[in-house]
């Protein structure tokens with residue numbers, strides 16, 4: 001039954017990660033993972049998601065809430081909130097100023113206190129801002145089960161809208177990406193009708209490394225490039241790599257982007273408008289990154 005209504009379900013509160021993984025191994029197919037609940041509880045309230053057994057991950061924050069540097073990687077625990085990411089060293093390092101943009105574009109203060117990194121990937125939704133930024137950093141996702149763990153590139157985590165590439169006995173426990181070079185930075189931009197509660201139209205993020213004026217490396221991600229989940233513009237990146245960063249180069253890249261990007265039209269915006277805006281936001285992200293590398297904010 002759709003529509004508003006109260007569902008009856010059981011909740012399991014695990015005492016440790018091991019305890020949670022045991023429940024997942026025994027009852028995975030009937031379990032709904034609950035992190036901050038800012039997405040799943042909204043869907044449950046309108047009966048889009050049916051709850052049977054909810055596994056409350058919040059008690060695992062003592063094990064899975066952190067942002068740290070280790071072995072050349074930046075590691076983010078799955079239960080780390082958007083607020084905690086903002087308050088970490090990441091937003092003080094100009095290479096990762098994209099996380100600054102993320103925070104100021106993400107929902108509202110109470111939401112940022114609850115919304116987690118693992119939950120943002122877990123939604124497998126095009127408008128998952130953190131996932132879009134993490135795609136530009138070449139992030140990998142750690143899936144853990146009672147029988148072990150495996151690393152999956154973030155771009156392979158999404159199968160469809162709201163369909164995540166994980167087995168029922170697995171959960172996301174960590175996200176990691178390699179530390180980036182000094183001459184690089186990140187940016188995220190979003191077009192919203194209004195801030196806070198309305199879903200954005202277009203989200204764009206980019207990572208770029210410069211050698212002088214030459215684009216040594218670049219990754220660009222959007223809320224969608226054709227599939228109904230976040231994705232990278234690989235052909236546009238390939239076109240830009242090795243070229244001098246200039247307005248002319250970016251305008252030439254527009255032609256590549258419009259060929260590799262297929263946008264939908266709906267009541268919120270026509271496809272042509274979405275493609276045009278994607279180009280503009282890509283340009284602005286790349287120019288902002290350049291100024292950040294040169295010492296700007």
Ligand SMILES: Cc1cc2nc3c(=O)[nH]c(=O)nc-3n(C[C@H](O)[C@H](O)[C@H](O)COP(=O)(O)OP(=O)(O)OC[C@H]3O[C@@H](n4cnc5c(N)ncnc54)[C@H](O)[C@@H]3O)c2cc1C
Pocket residue numbers: 032033034035036037038039040041042057078105106107108111114115116117118119120121122123127128129130170171172173196197
């Ligand atoms: C008013 C409003 C505004 C919003 N604004 C934004 C916004 O600006 N930007 C944005 O990106 N999102 C936004 N969202 C969506 C949501 O807040 C985010 O996607 C958030 O990051 C979800 O995290 P959570 O911890 O609350 O996830 P939950 O709601 O707890 O879970 C989301 C999904 O992920 C799964 N999941 C959770 N944790 C794990 C795990 N460790 N391993 C595997 N699966 C897991 C759950 O089972 C569920 O399917 C908004 C939502 C609302 C209601």
